[in-house]
Amino acid sequence: MEYFCYIIYSERLDKYYVGHTEDLNTRLKQHNLGISTFTxxxxxxxxxxxxxxxxxxxxxxxxxxxxxxxxxxxxxWLIAAK
Structure with a gap:
């Protein structure tokens, strides 16, 4: 099984969020649904x-x-170097 370290960005807040997960698509949906406190x-x-x-x-x-x-x-820098 693969696990991921990820960075997401909100243009509205002009903020980055760093996390880890085993399912990027599901986790991104959770962030956009407001399940995580910070996001x-x-x-x-x-x-x-x-x-x-x-x-x-x-x-x-x-x-x-x-x-x-x-x-x-x-x-x-990480994002630009990708």
Whole structure:
């Protein structure tokens, strides 16, 4: 089974959200339906970046690595380098 670290973007909020999941399509739908607290403030989230991993732990570690940088510039660099 594959797991993913992903970044979504809301133009309305001009914000990025970093997460991990095993089903990108379902998770994106959940974000746009307001199921997640942070992303419930908008319904225009789009997937802008993802990385695949063979384990949930690897995907989670990558998520935390990206979040730890606390850098919008780093996120935008990742997206541009894809």
């Amino acid at each position: 419930s403030k908008a319904d225009d989230w789009i997937l802008v970046y993802s990385e695949a991993f063979s384990s949930r732990e690897d995907a989670r570690s990558r998520e935390f690595e990206i979040k730890k940088k606390k850098s919008r510039k780093y996120i935008e």
